[in-house]
Structures are given as C-alpha cells and as structure tokens.
Amino acid sequence: MSAYAALSRAVYKAAVRDATTVFFTFAFPLIFLVIFALIFRNQEVADTGRGYVDYIAPGVLSWGLANAALFGVAFTLMQWRNDDLLRIIRLSPTSIWSVIGSRYVVALGIGAAQCVLFVGVAMLPVFGMRPDPTWPLAIPIMLLAVTAFLALGLIVGSAANTPEAVAAIANCVVVPMAFLSGSFYPLELMPDWLQEVSRVLPMRYVNDGITYAFTGFGTMTDYLVSCAALVAFTAVFAVVGVRTFRWSNDS
Amino acid sequence: MSSIDSPAIVLDAVSKSYGEVRAADEVSISIGRGEFFGLLGPNGAGKTTLIEMIEGLRLPDTGTITVLGMAPAPRNLDLLPRIGVQTQRSAFFTRLTAREHLVTVAALYGLPPATAEKALDLVGLTDSGDVRVTKISGGQRQRLAIASTLVHDPEVVFLDEPTAALDPEARRDLGQMLRNLKAIGKTIVYTTHHLDEAQTLCDRVAILSAGRVLALDSPRELIARSGIGTRLVVPAGRLSPEQAGTLDGVNGVAVEDGMLVLRTAHTARVLAALDGEADLDDVETRPATLEDVYLELIGAPQA
Known part of the structure; x- marks a missing residue:
C-alpha cells in the first residue's frame, strides 16, 4: 500500500469514527435547511416562480462545504502536529505532498458526499428544491471550493495549537463570511457597500457558482468569474499556508 | 564508510546555540554499531537538541554529524529508512486501532501490512491489535510506540524516555524488550531519567549538562573512576x-x-x-x- 493510500485511509477513518465530525459535516447543514424552510415556507421569489428553497439551499450548501473543508484540515493539521505525527512522517521517506494529497482527496470525497446528501434531502417534496439541468456545473465549483477552504484550513491549522483555538479561529473566519457572502441571507437585501465587501470573500464565489448551477441565477460569465476567483484565492491561501506551515510546535 | 566496523554515529565538535543558551557545546561522541548508548542529563541539558540534530531535524551551528556514514541533514531519504525514532509524546494516528496505526506507519516506509503484524508480535501486542490507540493501557502505549519505531526494521533506534510514567512491572517488561533489541544487533540511543536502568542496560553513557559532555564511558568505569x-x-x-x-x-x-x-x-x-x-x-x-x-x-x- 502506498503512503498516500494509507494516509488517506487513516484520515478517512479518523473522520467517520468521530460523531462530532459526522454531525457537523452532514447533519448540521440539513438543520439549517430545515430552519430556513420553516422561515420561508411556501413563499415564492417574486417574478421567478421559484420557491425560496432554490436560493437558500445553494447558500447553505456552500457554507456546509466550506465549513467542513476548513475545520477538517485545520483539526487534522493541528492534531498531527501536536501528537508528533508530523515528526514521524518527516522522519520517514514519505513526502509532505502525500500527506497533503491524502487529506485533500478525503476532503473532496466528503464534499461530494455532502452535496449528494444535501441536494437529495432538499429535493424531497417537503423542501421542494428543483435543480436546473445545468446542475453538473456545481461539480467544478464544489471541487474548487473544497480546495480553497482546505488551503485556508492549512493556515488555521498552523496558527492554532489547541482544538479550542482551531474552533475559535475557524468560526471567526467562517460564520461572518457565510453571512457576508449571502449564504444565509440574500446579498440583494444587503446595503451596497456590504455587497462590495463580499467580493473579497471566497465563499461569495462558491455561493454564486453553486446558485448559478442549480437555478441559473446570474450569467455564465459570473460563473466563470467565480471559478477564476476561487483559483486565485486557493493560490493566495496556499502560498500563505506553505509559509506558515510548522512541522512541530517547538521550532 | 559503510563497513560494519565503522561507527553508527559520529559527532565531531558539534555546537548549537539558541540566542545566549548553549544547547550543545563542542560535543564529540562516537557510537559503535550494536552499542546501547545512554544519553543522560537534567532537563535542559541539551539531550533533545542533540538527538534532533542526529536525526537531521536540526542543523548544528558548527561541527559535523554522520549517521551510518551519511549526513542526516538536509532530510536524507537514504538514511531515514535505516533509523527509527520514538518520540516523547506517543504519536498515534487519531482514532485508529493499534494494528491500523502500525499498518499506516509501515506504509510510510512503503512496506506491506504484514510488516505491521510482525512489529505487533515483536512487542507482544498481537492480542490488543484491534483496540483503539486511545483505549490501550500506559504500558501497551509505550510498546506500541516502540513497535512504530521498529516497524521498518531500522539499524539505529532512538528511544526517548520509553519507561517514563510506567509502573514497575511494565518497566521491567520493557527493559527485557530493550535487551532483546540489543541482542539482535540494533544500535540504540536511549535517553532516560531512570539511572538504575541506564546502569544495567547501557554499554556506555554520556552525562550532559548545559550542552557539555561531563562524562562519557561505561557505567562500571564511571563508577570505578569516581572514587565514590x-x-x-x-x-x-x-x-x-x-x-x-x-x-x-x-x-x-x-x-x-x-x-x-x-x-x-x-x-x-x-x-x-x-x-x-x-x-x-x-x-x-x-x-x-x-x-x-x-x-x-x-x-x-x-x-
């Protein structure tokens, strides 16, 4: 078995064996879906003939994906550094890219599973989401979103030395970003200047891209801009992530 | 250089400072193949810095280090499979069983799962293989840590206080295991605060203080020479x-x-x-x- 495959398996098992991870990754976004469905029950968005769920679901999904990717990798990195696992890996012939690659492939798998579960539930008659035929466009956005937030998670995981610090920093990053990016609340209802602020936040582009894929809201150009923006954010986060990376806590 | 008779580890006038603190001060030590070598000294004496330099994790300011005839730093992929390092913190993969952990560690060296099974057997943990790493007892944790160190059959083994926080029985068992390691020809570099253990296990010891080697010889010779x-x-x-x-x-x-x-x-x-x-x-x-x-x-x- 290659180091890459073994590490992927180790990361996967660590994730699915933790009830908290499973809950926050899969159940938590669904709880938000239920809450918003109750708030906006039976309301239609003016002039579209669509239910609110078609606009709310992509937002909640964007947040769920970003949240799981960022928390997952930040926790793994902090934990592996604290437990001296990074040191063990560094003292073996395995390359650091196998480590990051294994974490990446697990994050992509988890992201895909989140999407399938979440959209599947949202399409139940009780929620009534109806994705457009362009829905496959959500797949590249999903991959780019996981990549960007994984890179951001590397920074958080290097900055934090305790689980509490990971949770605190990650929440400070993700929760305001979710609101400011229109994941929970339509951007159109926000003041103009706040809408401008959202342009410097990666989650906005996840949100825009997934919304376009599922509802056709926006244009193909916007969609491509979202993809490009996520690539750019990934590059920036990756550079910072590599610079802040630490093999151990005491060096 | 790679002949069997050449020393396993050679430190030649190795110095390292952190600001004002001399962590290693002109340290010269030569450790033979198959030797059980103890590194002793109070906390802060520079043991960890010295070991980390030998492992290639830190660079000395001056002086040279060779391990099995090679330079350990920068990260030397030819050397790494031939050394095994046990860290003070028991480094186990999160939420895996003992067996799964060892299979993962074996894979880091490109080795098949059967190697993990052998390591499990070597430290007498076969029966606890399916227990989660968080659930096993203190003595078994130390054995598992040592199994992780030995999984790739390294020639040189670094053990950092393996008997710390063990009850007397577990310590005795571990002592026996360490003797077995020596018997199969491993070179062992061992740090401990248990001086009775060092006295019975080590062929030679170095006593360090403030980065300097105060004494370097077999325990018997050191005792005889001390005139105590x-x-x-x-x-x-x-x-x-x-x-x-x-x-x-x-x-x-x-x-x-x-x-x-x-x-x-x-x-x-x-x-x-x-x-x-x-x-x-x-x-x-x-x-x-x-x-x-x-x-x-x-x-x-x-x-």
Missing part, C-alpha cells in the same frame, strides 16, 4: 564515629538519619575490621551507583 566507593551503613549505637574513623580501609565517616555511614574502596577489609568491633547484623553494603556518579557530576546534594 562503597557505603557501609551501620545501625546507630554499634560504634562511635571516632571509632569508625580508625578502622582499616575507611575513607570517610558520616552520620545520616541516625545511621553511621562509612565510605570505602575496600569493603572486605572494612567488614573484617568492623567484625571485631561491632555486631555485623543489619549492616548494609551499598556499592556506588551510576546515580551517585551522576549526582556528584551534576552537583546535586548526595542522597
């Missing part, structure tokens, strides 16, 4: 300190906790002389230990 000699403890009231001082072979007399303590390099002569003066029942002979030597060198009060 044997202490004879005589229960109170058998004879006066003045009387004791006149006995043949006695080098020093002290009263400790109401007991008379005689120091000598010639136990038999003192005992013979003492036999004429006082009852020998309950007179204790305490040969000098590595701990005595250590404490004398480090400067702490004698026990």
